[in-house]
Amino acid sequence: MTANPLDDLRPLCRDEAAFEQLQQVLARHQASRDRGYLEQARQTQRTQALEAQRQAAEAASQAKSRFLAMISHELRTPLNAVLGLSALLSRQVVGPLNAKQVEYLNYIHGSGEHLLAIISDILDLSKVESGQEHLRLTEVSLPELCQSCLAMIQPRAAEKGLTLAYRGATDADTCLADERRLRQMLLNLLSNAVKFTPQGQVTLAVQRRDTQIEFKVEDTGIGIPADQLEQIFQPFTQLDHELNRQYDGAGLGLSLTRQLAQLHGGYLRVESVVGRGSQFFLQLPIHGPGGSTSSTAQTIGAPLLGAGGQRLVVIDTDLDHHRALVAYVRACGWQVNGCRSWAEVQQQLAVNVPHLLIVGDREARNPALAAHLQQLKPPRVPQPIKVAILCPQDAAIATLVAADAYIDLPLTIPKLERVLSL
Incomplete structure (x- = not known):
């Protein structure tokens, strides 16, 4: 017979019944401790599994973001030719067109945009x-920005017979924000309002709420069911497949707008009633994220050259997707030379110093770019050379070398005209 480990406690009990009762109490306590140890082990396993899942999800998200950035940039490259050459042909630079050719070119250009x-x-x-x-x-002038956004939306609203209205409070005239991103957020909200409003009105109202600026975009459109008010902020989401067929769009605008709002230290929310319309509220801090009052470098917006500039050099490892740029600048009377290496640029300098050098988006990634550009400054050249860089889409301007202008791709004719100051 196996010895009872509690036999040493038997003398402390008044009788056998008390001893058995003691054994039962201790057994219950031991079982409770065992259950606690088991639950703790299970909790540790669950925590470790959740952490592994979190790390895997973060890695997948980062991989997805890197892939999207890479493929989006690669897709923009052929759009240089699609948009640039179609716009060039539409202006009949290379010869007259008939009405049907103009119609097809406008369709190509619109589809490209x-x-x-x-x-x-x-x-x-x-x-x-x-x-x-x-x-x-x-520091952004809100009345000016809002009126500009409404003007951009006006043609689409007019096609549907919609009325656009603006209400701006006198104490909500400026705020500290990224003007390009704020414009993008407002245009996304206004575009959606026009898209999903068959008739009636779209209103943009701006007012101050303590330390916040509130932009309200209100429409009289189809509305959103209450159980789908958060779903619309998910990427690649519209309300249902029927709407996907009826209304164009990839379902990215609202997701991007909310994330840009959060990046500014603000937020985006929605109120809606099916059949009566929706109200989107975008709130941003007046003094920027964290109350900052400093501004950072911006893309240059002023023209680079006065009239009379006549010579331009383009440097890039792949010149094929700059054909629209070269064709248009030559049509404007400039002499243009394309170079695939800095040795070729130096050969051009030996012949004649250009007024402007455009660095292609592939060459913009060259680690030695700053050193090469340093060779284009006096006294190494007899006169200063203006430099414009075609920005890689996955690079921040702050990471680029110093230049006179940075140009977002695709390089359209209006951007070229600004650079050339024609």
Whole structure:
């Protein structure tokens, strides 16, 4: 017979019944401790599993963001030719066109711009999600910005017979924000309002709420069911498949707008009634994220050259996707030379110093770019050379070398005209 480990306690009990009762109490306590140890082990396993899942999800998200940034940039490259050459042909630079050719070119250009908008949203969303988006804060004139956004939406609203209205409070005239991103947020909200409003009115109202500026976009459209008010902020989401067929769009605008709002230290929310319309509320801190009052470098907006500039050099390892740039600048009377290496640039300098050098987006990634550009400054050259850089879409301006201008891709004719100061 196996010895009872509690036999040493038997003398302390008044009788056998008390001893048995003691054994039962101690057995219950031991069972309770065993259950506690088991639950603690299970909790530790669950915590470790959740942490592993979190790390895997973060790694997958980062991989997705890197992939989206890479593929979005690669998709923009052929759009240089699609948008640039179609715009060039539409202006009949290379010869007259008949009405049907103009119609087809306008359709090509419009489709290219629509594709560009989708690609831009994908890239912007991936940059925000991966923490690579950096705000360029400036003091923004809100009445001017809002009127500009409404003017851009007006043609689409007019096609549907919608009325656009603006209400701006006198104490809500400025705020510290990234003007380009704020414009993008407002245009996303206004575009959605027009898109989902068959008739009636779209209103943009701006007012101050303590230390916040509130932008309210209100429409009289189809509305959103209460159980789907949060679903619409998920990427690639519209309300249902029927709406996907009826209304164009990739479902990225609201997701991107909310994340840009959060990046500014603000938020985006919605109120809606089906069949009666929706109200989107965008609130941003007046003094920027964290109350900062400093501004960072911006893309230059002033023209680079006065009239009369006549010579330009383009440097890039791949010159094929700059054909629209070269064709248009030559059509404007400039002499243009393309170079695939800095040795070729030096050969051009030996012949004649250009007024302007454009660095292609592939060459912009060259680690030695700053050193090469240093060779283009007096006294190494007899006169200063203006430098414009085509920005890689996955690079912040702060990471680029110093230049006179930075140009976001795709390089459209209006951007070229600003650079050339024609």
